[in-house]
Amino acid sequence: MKRVIQWIRNFLKYKDLFSQLVIRDIKLKYRRSFLGYLWSVLNPLFTMLIMWVVFSNLFRFDIQFFPVYLLTGQILFGFMTEATNSSIASILGSTALLKKTYIPKYIFTLSRVTSSLVNLLLSMIALIIVTLFIGVPLTWHMLTFIFPILQLYFFCVGLGLFLAQGSVFFRDLQYIWGVIVTAWMYITPIFYPISIMPEWLQTLIKFCNPMYAYIAQFRDSILYGVPSGPNLYIAGIGWAMIMMAAGIWSFVKNQDRFILYI
Amino acid sequence: MEKKHLAVDINHATVRFNMASESILSIKEYFVKLVKGQLMFQEFFALQDISLQVDKGESWGFIGTNGAGKSTLLKLICGILKPFEGTVQVFGSLAPLIELGAGFDPDMTARENIFLNGAILGHTKEFMQTHLDDIVEFSELREFLDVPIKNFSSGMTARLGFSVATMVRPEILIVDEILSVGDYAFQQKCHKRMEEMLSGGTTLLFVSHSIEQVKALCKHALWLEKGRIVMSGESSEVCEAYIMRTTF
Numbered sequence: 001m002k003r004v005i006q007w008i009r010n011f012l013k014y015k016d017l018f019s020q021l022v023i024r025d026i027k028l029k030y031r032r033s034f035l036g037y038l039w040s041v042l043n044p045l046f047t048m049l050i051m052w053v054v055f056s057n058l059f060r061f062d063i064q065f066f067p068v069y070l071l072t073g074q075i076l077f078g079f080m081t082e083a084t085n086s087s088i089a090s091i092l093g094s095t096a097l098l099k100k101t102y103i104p105k106y107i108f109t110l111s112r113v114t115s116s117l118v119n120l121l122l123s124m125i126a127l128i129i130v131t132l133f134i135g136v137p138l139t140w141h142m143l144t145f146i147f148p149i150l151q152l153y154f155f156c157v158g159l160g161l162f163l164a165q166g167s168v169f170f171r172d173l174q175y176i177w178g179v180i181v182t183a184w185m186y187i188t189p190i191f192y193p194i195s196i197m198p199e200w201l202q203t204l205i206k207f208c209n210p211m212y213a214y215i216a217q218f219r220d221s222i223l224y225g226v227p228s229g230p231n232l233y234i235a236g237i238g239w240a241m242i243m244m245a246a247g248i249w250s251f252v253k254n255q256d257r258f259i260l261y262i
Numbered sequence: 263m264e265k266k267h268l269a270v271d272i273n274h275a276t277v278r279f280n281m282a283s284e285s286i287l288s289i290k291e292y293f294v295k296l297v298k299g300q301l302m303f304q305e306f307f308a309l310q311d312i313s314l315q316v317d318k319g320e321s322w323g324f325i326g327t328n329g330a331g332k333s334t335l336l337k338l339i340c341g342i343l344k345p346f347e348g349t350v351q352v353f354g355s356l357a358p359l360i361e362l363g364a365g366f367d368p369d370m371t372a373r374e375n376i377f378l379n380g381a382i383l384g385h386t387k388e389f390m391q392t393h394l395d396d397i398v399e400f401s402e403l404r405e406f407l408d409v410p411i412k413n414f415s416s417g418m419t420a421r422l423g424f425s426v427a428t429m430v431r432p433e434i435l436i437v438d439e440i441l442s443v444g445d446y447a448f449q450q451k452c453h454k455r456m457e458e459m460l461s462g463g464t465t466l467l468f469v470s471h472s473i474e475q476v477k478a479l480c481k482h483a484l485w486l487e488k489g490r491i492v493m494s495g496e497s498s499e500v501c502e503a504y505i506m507r508t509t510f
Binding site: 013014016017020021024027028031096097098099100101102103170172256259260 | 279290292337340341342343344356358360361364365367369370374377378380381382383384385386387
């Protein structure tokens with residue numbers, strides 16, 4: 001208990017650093033580009049258009065409001081990819097600072113995931129535009145979109161902490177992770193409906209793929225306007241808690257040894 | 263034991279670098295070495311059995327040859343390194359100047375970096391806002407305030423770093439061979455600022471190869487050699503002994 005209070009006090013002391021780092025990431029991301037923040041909206045939009053052209057001609061899935069279906073999956077998966085990829089480099093990329101001064105190290109990882117979250121919220125503008133344009137019926141359930149995003153945020157913080165500490169000791173993790181994410185994308189129903197899969201695989205994905213839980217909840221709220229079933233919530237929150245526990249545990253256990261390896 | 267008068271309390275601290283003989287940074291290498299039984303760690307003691315009590319308001323200079331463990335000791339006090347054995351306690355706020363401008367982001371402007379660096383030192387944004395003018399004034403860089411740091415010369419970066427770190431009166435100031443930067447006039451300014459802080463009750467821990475600087479700024483000195491304390495005490499005595507040893 002004493003440690004928790006100490007921890008909270010320490011975080012409050014560095015809360016300004018945390019927000020500065022988030023702002024820095026966002027500012028630097030588009031600095032000197034012509035369209036700036038607009039890219040956060042345009043990028044998912046263009047990717048969605050390409051996928052829409054490809055998949056509505058090559059494969060014919062019978063999905064209503066296909067562009068919105070695509071965009072919902074793609075935005076959440078894109079957030080996870082961006083957050084974890086920048087988390088992996090968060091400790092290794094801050095060596096200069098970590099060697100010279102004392103800062104709680106998790107701040108770097110946390111700020112990376114959070115700046116990805118800000119980016120996700122900007123991408124939501126693209127989603128809103130497409131949703132209105134396509135004519136998805138508007139319901140009050142759309143407002144529950146925030147729940148899957150929150151769950152996913154905590155999931156990514158946990159996963160990010162785990163990857164950040166791991167990559168300090170095994171740098172290969174950065175490259176392996178790229179492969180894992182690609183594989184992960186194909187077993188997540190982003191551009192196909194889960195019903196095209198064999199029964200046993202569907203069950204497996206529903207239980208073992210956390211991204212399915214988050215994307216399904218997200219689609220329930222935005223696309224279908226229905227409340228998600230309890231199973232999805234249990235899976236989503238459960239995965240987030242497991243990941244947070246694994247991430248924090250491994251990070252705290254190893255953080256004092258970072259300095260010897262960076 | 264009453265420790266109220268202490269600023270830094272180090273008891274039998276040892277720092278061990280458990281470095282692999284060549285650093286293994288990939289999983290494949292790790293397993294190959296593991297199978298071959300080559301996974302040997304070479305123990306290296308950067309500091310051994312260091313005990314040091316620094317009272318509030320004291321000024322200490324750390325001297326010794328390259329690799330003696332001076333900077334390691336400062337990093338230990340800052341909390342960057344954790345002791346392998348022994349304990350390190352610090353009472354009061356720290357301002358580490360291990361490297362000027364370590365927290366600067368080259369792509370950001372001087373103004374943004376002042377706030378970032380202030381945050382690294384644990385200050386709030388409002389606090390930095392009120393001190394911004396003083397910092398800019400001291401660094402004499404007002405006209406470059408909105409220029410990205412990457413376009414700064416090293417001297418200018420160091421000026422900015424020194425100004426930010428010493429703007430707030432920390433209880434303990436840690437300085438690692440940084441006063442050789444900047445032009446002569448600025449060096450004098452830095453010295454003056456540090457003397458002011460000393461007379462204001464700041465505890466100073468100072469690493470330098472310039473024995474003159476140590477003598478001028480510090481009352482006490484600690485002589486380190488290969489991670490062990492050779493001598494500690496009055497700076498004039500320690501410095502003399504150190505010079506005797508190294509020149510003859």
